[in-house]
Amino acid sequence: MSILKYGLVVAGVVGVIAGVPYITKSSIDNNLMQKQIELKQNGVSLDVVKNEGYFEINRDLYIKVNDEKKLLNYIFRNSNLDENLLNEITINGEIFKELSLKGIVTNDNIISQSFKVALTFDKLPTSLKNSNNIELKKLIENFKLNMDISKNGKVSSLFFNDISLKDSNKVVKVINPKMVLDKDRYKTTISNVTFNIDNLTQSLTSTFDKIEIKNKHKDNFNNESEIKIDNIDINYKEQVYYSSKNISYKSKKNSINSKVFEKNKNINWFFNLNTSNMNVEVDAIKVKLDNFSLDAKLNNLKGEAIKDLDLVYENKQRLDDILDLKMQEVLNYGFSIDLKSNLNYLKSTMGIIKTLNLDFDIRVSKNNLSTIDEVSKYLFINGELILDNDTIASIGMLGVPIHMYNTNIDVNKNTSKFNIKYLNNELIVNGKKVK
Numbered sequence: 323m324s325i326l327k328y329g330l331v332v333a334g335v336v337g338v339i340a341g342v343p344y345i346t347k348s349s350i351d352n353n354l355m356q357k358q359i360e361l362k363q364n365g366v367s368l369d370v371v372k373n374e375g376y377f378e379i380n381r382d383l384y385i386k387v388n389d390e391k392k393l394l395n396y397i398f399r400n401s402n403l404d405e406n407l408l409n410e411i412t413i414n415g416e417i418f419k420e421l422s423l424k425g426i427v428t429n430d431n432i433i434s435q436s437f438k439v440a441l442t443f444d445k446l447p448t449s450l451k452n453s454n455n456i457e458l459k460k461l462i463e464n465f466k467l468n469m470d471i472s473k474n475g476k477v478s479s480l481f482f483n484d485i486s487l488k489d490s491n492k493v494v495k496v497i498n499p500k501m502v503l504d505k506d507r508y509k510t511t512i513s514n515v516t517f518n519i520d521n522l523t524q525s526l527t528s529t530f531d532k533i534e535i536k537n538k539h540k541d542n543f544n545n546e547s548e549i550k551i552d553n554i555d556i557n558y559k560e561q562v563y564y565s566s567k568n569i570s571y572k573s574k575k576n577s578i579n580s581k582v583f584e585k586n587k588n589i590n591w592f593f594n595l596n597t598s599n600m601n602v603e604v605d606a607i608k609v610k611l612d613n614f615s616l617d618a619k620l621n622n623l624k625g626e627a628i629k630d631l632d633l634v635y636e637n638k639q640r641l642d643d644i645l646d647l648k649m650q651e652v653l654n655y656g657f658s659i660d661l662k663s664n665l666n667y668l669k670s671t672m673g674i675i676k677t678l679n680l681d682f683d684i685r686v687s688k689n690n691l692s693t694i695d696e697v698s699k700y701l702f703i704n705g706e707l708i709l710d711n712d713t714i715a716s717i718g719m720l721g722v723p724i725h726m727y728n729t730n731i732d733v734n735k736n737t738s739k740f741n742i743k744y745l746n747n748e749l750i751v752n753g754k755k756v757k
Contacts, residue, residue: 364396365389381427384444390418407539413449421447439469478503491521510535528556542632543584543625551576573600589623612667617660624655653697656688661705676710677737703744711736 358368365388372382387393394415398408412418425441443465450462468481480503485496498513512533519526532552539545553574560567579594593616600611627648634644665678682705689700711731730739730752741752749756 361396363392365392366396383425383427384422385425386422386444387418387420387447390415390421393418417447417449419448420445439467441467441469491519493518508535508537510537523562524558524560526556526558528554530554543582543589543629546581547579549578568603568605570601570603572602573597575599584625587625588621589625589628591618591620591623593618593620607671609671610667610669611665613664614666615662615664617662619658619660621658621660622655623657624652627651627655650691650694653686653694654689654691656686656700658686659684673713673716675713677708677735678710678713679708681705682742698747701744703742705742707740707742708737709740711738714738 361368367384367386367388369384370381371384372380394408394412398405409415422444423441424444425439428438428440443462446462464483466483470479470481480501482499482501484498485494487494493516495514495516496512497515498511500511502509502511510533513531515530515533517526517528530551530553532550534548534550536548537546539547554572554576556569556571558567558569575596575598577594577596579592581592583590595616596614597611598613600609600614602609630644631648659682661680661682661684663678663680665675668675668678682703684705685702686697687700687702689697691697691700730741731737732739743750
């Protein structure tokens with residue numbers, strides 16, 4: 323059972339419990355009583371075992387799950403989580419079985435907006451009690467969650483204590499994890515993650531600094547995600563008898579963005595990737611890259627066929643039986659791809675590319691093809707490729723007559739542009755057919 327799942331369990335339970343307005347002492351007490359009745363109907367007991375203070379009020383809470391199925395349904399009704407995703411995360415609610423928590427609720431009667439909750443596990447769920455993972459048990463037993471609550475009573479941010487796990491020759495550390503919630507959007511930040519392995523034949527040291535993850539999920543066909551990692555540093559060594567392998571990877575300012583949405587019954591997917599100051603070494607092979615970006619847009623996929631494929635996957639049916647058929651439907655329906663990429667200064671043992679930029683529009687028109695081999699008849703490509711002239715000269719030395727199509731030279735940038743079209747099974751570069 324993963325740490326993430328237990329963190330989501332706590333967040334889910336507490337998010338439901340905290341969903342009442344907290345303004346003054348009397349209103350908090352009244353709303354807690356109302357919440358007790360509501361939660362009892364949905365499989366959870368909430369008891370206030372101590373209530374003291376005047377200007378600053380402290381309440382000791384005890385929370386126990388009595389019916390995990392009722393709680394699962396309650397969380398689904400009161401959240402924007404996809405039902406299949408929720409069932410998968412919680413193993414159909416089994417992760418809540420016999421779970422209990424204790425905590426302290428603190429609010430300031432003078433500054434009513436100030437409201438905090440601190441929670442820890444009281445009794446571990448059955449699924450963890452029966453686990454042989456001693457380190458994970460120890461981690462969960464020491465788990466602490468602090469929450470900030472907005473003035474309207476909704477959870478606005480979650481703070482977890484640092485995570486440290488050791489398992490024989492493996493070490494995992496997660497420093498300063500925090501989650502911020504804004505309606506149906508989630509933002510997670512982590513200062514540092516390290517994952518190390520060290521044994522007789524191999525060693526791995528990996529560090530990820532300043533991680534930020536944003537997520538908005540309605541369903542599999544309407545969601546957004548963004549991942550940023552300020553610094554990645556990975557080193558791997560392997561020694562088996564007289565054979566050895568050394569791999570290292572370093573990069574900065576890494577980001578991945580993805581958006582899937584449904585429009586007019588079609589599925590669209592946007593993707594963006596950025597990285598800089600990348601250095602890769604695989605034994606004697608060395609690659610250095612200053613900057614790289616990639617933007618891809620996949621437009622107007624046949625929604626009905628894509629959903630059928632997703633349903634088959636979700637139900638763990640045999641994908642091979644339907645994959646070819648549904649992919650054929652997608653191909654017959656037609657689609658388009660917008661592709662842009664920029665690369666600055668790539669140096670490797672093979673040579674140097676100073677500039678490589680491309681911008682392409684790729685389309686497959688509607689058709690009644692019976693085989694993918696005939697798709698070129700309905701394929702249209704229009705775009706441009708920009709290369710530095712030194713690279714063009716190097717390619718020419720390899721016997722590729724790319725210079726023949728070199729008609730758009732930018733003297734100041736020392737680059738050349740190639741206008742490329744593909745239509746009716748013909749490739750045209752800068753107005754000339756390529757034979």
